[in-house]
Amino acid sequence: MKNIQANIRHLRSLKKFSQERFAEELGWSRSMVGSYEEGRSEPPIERLIELSRYINIPIDILVKKDLRQAKDTSFIQIGNKRVLFPITVNEDNEDLIEIIPTKASAGYLEGYDDPEYIEQLQKIKLPFLPTGTHRAFPIKGDSMLPVKDGAFIVAKFVESIDEVKNGRTYIVLTKNDGLVYKRVYIPKDDEVNLLLSSDNTSYEPYLVRKEAILELWEFTCCINTQEYDEKELKMSNIMAMFQELRVELEAIKQM
Secondary structure, three states, X not given: OHHHHHHHHHHHHHOOOOXXXXXXXXXXXXXXXXXXXXXXXXXXXXXXXXXXXXXXXXXXXXXXXXXXXXXXXXXXXXXXXXXXXXXXXXXXOOEOEEEOOHHHHHHHHHHOOOHHHHHOOEEEXXXXXOOOOEEEEEOOOOOXXXXXXXXXXXXXXXXXXXXXXXXXXXXXXXXXXXXXXXXXXXXXXXXXXXXXXXXXXXXXXXXXXXXXXXXXXXXXXXXXXXXXXXXXXXXXXXXXXXXXXXXXXXHHHOO
């Protein structure tokens, strides 16, 4: 576990603690801290749990990721855990948009919190976007018509599930489903789940537990890679009309 050796030393240096002070904070001995930092021994699971609770970073990140490549701003709060959130900037310290390629979208679940994975992605800058951190995600299938297969959704990172806007569309990352693009609803009297719905009614909506959501990205714009033909545009207008009608009906029900 070479990463944990470097990470313990790095985390201690961020706090500007001596080995003795760091040991006191964790309830360890100074010699224990020195042994872990120098690689003479590896911390058992009990010590990793203690360190994880103290730093508020999941154990898998402590063990698998090199935290020296992260900045303080690379950590965000998800539930009661701080997780690594790599951000790419240009020479002017402006956020760049990482593009998740279609062929690599399945690997995003494994690399979403890995700075090395994010670093190797292609990047673009769109000056008309609002402030915030954005990524471009590939769309597969027809569940969110009229968005076409092969299009890219540029979406803004949502730091808290509490910021979800009922009925808006989001890129949702979960361990079970990976990346999906859905319309998200907040179920009435349900504080545990979100309802994910497709605009194509051929697909059934389903509930996802909030605690299972790793990342949320709110729709900002769509980049189509194929031109619409006349029939598709007419169908798009029809679908938009039905979508608006559905929203109006939902509002009436709540009155």
